[in-house]
Amino acid sequence: MDLTINSQQRCFEGTQGFYSHDSAICGGAMNFAVYQPPQAKDGAKVPMVTFLSGLTCTEENFTAKAGAQRVAAELGLMLLMPDTSPRGCGYPGEDDDYDLGSGAGFYLDATQAPWSARYRMYSYITRELPALIAEHFPVDAGRQGIFGHSMGGHGALTIHLKNPGVYRSVSAFAPVCAPSQCPWGRKAFTAYLGEDETLWEDYDSCALIRRQPSDAKIFIDQGAEDPFLSEQLKPDLLVAACEDAGQHFEFRMQPDYDHSYYFIQTFVEDHLRHHAKTLT
Amino acid sequence: MDLTINSQQRCFEGTQGFYSHDSAICGGAMNFAVYQPPQAKDGAKVPMVTFLSGLTCTEENFTAKAGAQRVAAELGLMLLMPDTSPRGCGYPGEDDDYDLGSGAGFYLDATQAPWSARYRMYSYITRELPALIAEHFPVDAGRQGIFGHSMGGHGALTIHLKNPGVYRSVSAFAPVCAPSQCPWGRKAFTAYLGEDETLWEDYDSCALIRRQPSDAKIFIDQGAEDPFLSEQLKPDLLVAACEDAGQHFEFRMQPDYDHSYYFIQTFVEDHLRHHAKTLT
Numbered sequence: 001m002d003l004t005i006n007s008q009q010r011c012f013e014g015t016q017g018f019y020s021h022d023s024a025i026c027g028g029a030m031n032f033a034v035y036q037p038p039q040a041k042d043g044a045k046v047p048m049v050t051f052l053s054g055l056t057c058t059e060e061n062f063t064a065k066a067g068a069q070r071v072a073a074e075l076g077l078m079l080l081m082p083d084t085s086p087r088g089c090g091y092p093g094e095d096d097d098y099d100l101g102s103g104a105g106f107y108l109d110a111t112q113a114p115w116s117a118r119y120r121m122y123s124y125i126t127r128e129l130p131a132l133i134a135e136h137f138p139v140d141a142g143r144q145g146i147f148g149h150s151m152g153g154h155g156a157l158t159i160h161l162k163n164p165g166v167y168r169s170v171s172a173f174a175p176v177c178a179p180s181q182c183p184w185g186r187k188a189f190t191a192y193l194g195e196d197e198t199l200w201e202d203y204d205s206c207a208l209i210r211r212q213p214s215d216a217k218i219f220i221d222q223g224a225e226d227p228f229l230s231e232q233l234k235p236d237l238l239v240a241a242c243e244d245a246g247q248h249f250e251f252r253m254q255p256d257y258d259h260s261y262y263f264i265q266t267f268v269e270d271h272l273r274h275h276a277k278t279l280t
Numbered sequence: 281m282d283l284t285i286n287s288q289q290r291c292f293e294g295t296q297g298f299y300s301h302d303s304a305i306c307g308g309a310m311n312f313a314v315y316q317p318p319q320a321k322d323g324a325k326v327p328m329v330t331f332l333s334g335l336t337c338t339e340e341n342f343t344a345k346a347g348a349q350r351v352a353a354e355l356g357l358m359l360l361m362p363d364t365s366p367r368g369c370g371y372p373g374e375d376d377d378y379d380l381g382s383g384a385g386f387y388l389d390a391t392q393a394p395w396s397a398r399y400r401m402y403s404y405i406t407r408e409l410p411a412l413i414a415e416h417f418p419v420d421a422g423r424q425g426i427f428g429h430s431m432g433g434h435g436a437l438t439i440h441l442k443n444p445g446v447y448r449s450v451s452a453f454a455p456v457c458a459p460s461q462c463p464w465g466r467k468a469f470t471a472y473l474g475e476d477e478t479l480w481e482d483y484d485s486c487a488l489i490r491r492q493p494s495d496a497k498i499f500i501d502q503g504a505e506d507p508f509l510s511e512q513l514k515p516d517l518l519v520a521a522c523e524d525a526g527q528h529f530e531f532r533m534q535p536d537y538d539h540s541y542y543f544i545q546t547f548v549e550d551h552l553r554h555h556a557k558t559l560t
Contacts, residue, residue, distance in 0.1 A: 225290070262349070266350075
């Protein structure tokens with residue numbers, strides 16, 4: 001599979017790159033960013049942690065604002081930052097709402113037209129993109145973790161729960177914990193997956209945990225002043241599901257923090273150390 | 281002086297805020313950002329380091345991308361990030377070029393019409409803004425440092441050299457070292473200061489060092505792969521001036537790094553520790 005290098009820059013003695021490629025699964029060009037730590041050289045393969053971003057984001061937000069490269073360089077972790085959706089599909093309404101279409105792929109495989117042709121972020125993130133990365137970067141595919149923010153926290157949790165042997169460590173910042181039960185999730189799932197809510201459970205962390213908890217520890221930070229906390233994120237539902245199902249978890253409510261990258265940059269080091277504990 | 285709080289967010293247990301106010305010196309609204317470290321509470325006053333940004337930047341670039349708050353929180357330093365120029369003056373050509381007018385104030389007091397009415401960033405940064413900060417934030421005005429990037433590195437060096445007793449510590453990332461001798465500087469100085477090049481010396485680090493070196497150590501990081509290195513930045517001229525004048529300095533040429541915030545975030549900790557050595 002071919003890869004276009006859009007830029008590569010030295011950062012903490014490693015390499016921060018932005019790339020694009022033609023995705024077969026998403027039916028068009030897709031962008032992503034990779035940070036290669038300094039340990040990734042002379043043929044050495046390193047573990048990789050994928051970060052999934054939230055609504056409206058691209059591959060650049062976390063890359064530029066989280067301060068994660070410093071910690072990844074210390075721990076020897078590769079970071080993979082995918083975009084949040086296909087772009088420029090030309091579907092009606094694709095760019096009308098911040099919470100549907102462009103920038104709002106929700107890390108699922110859409111089954112409803114027109115989205116089903118290209119909005120297949122679940123298969124893209126779990127199959128096509130890792131294969132491309134393994135071909136072009138010195139990654140140890142047996143040591144992968146996943147984390148994310150908001151919509152991307154939902155993505156990280158569900159992708160881990162459905163692939164616990166591949167994504168062996170998981171964490172999230174302010175995740176959408178129960179998309180079937182919040183406005184963002186219900187709107188997106190209705191459009192992408194249709195009206196039959198039983199089919200939504202396959203992309204709902206709470207439902208997945210109750211069905212089959214994983215052996216990993218789910219690590220979550222949530223800002224207590226996050227404006228989306230009670231209406232959209234609903235971590236209480238995830239905590240209840242974990243407790244009921246015996247899922248190992250650590251949930252930290254962080255007083256005074258909000259939903260922004262100033263919150264993420266404060267705690268990103270704790271998250272990467274959580275992943276490194278399993279992966280290195 | 282009144283202050284408008286545009287946002288305040290928790291970050292590393294301190295407060296990252298964005299503010300605006302009516303500037304008398306710049307004749308209109310000005311924006312800036314302040315990071316208050318966790319040590320700035322219960323009446324305790326902390327040292328402050330001002331960061332001056334480069335061409336095209338606002339108060340947000342360094343604030344969002346440099347990862348400086350983590351280190352400032354550890355060291356107990358307040359950070360002040362001003363905007364890079366007045367905005368919306370309505371002058372002909374104000375928004376035409378990235379290197380003149382909006383986003384390109386060059387931290388000087390313009391003497392040429394129409395710029396002279398509002399492009400007075402030198403007086404703004406050294407007089408009006410610190411007074412406003414002292415009124416609204418718990419800063420110890422006797423312990424101040426200054427640093428910056430590119431055009432802002434030029435600003436930091438010249439402001440320190442002209443006020444060594446106020447800005448007691450100084451550093452720069454990839455500074456414009458000799459604006460009188462590079463295209464960015466010559467264009468801006470001609471527009472803002474006029475054709476008489478002898479008047480430019482008052483805003484040229486190399487000329488200022490040769491005139492009167494300071495007692496501080498000038499600390500500079502420069503990326504060896506910076507695309508502006510030889511045409512615009514010219515650190516060799518600054519090194520020569522320091523050596524000739526007996527100015528204490530440390531210049532680090534960093535292999536493989538460029539001009540971006542990925543370069544800045546890599547070395548910002550070293551810079552803040554350099555300032556803390558003098559200020560704390």
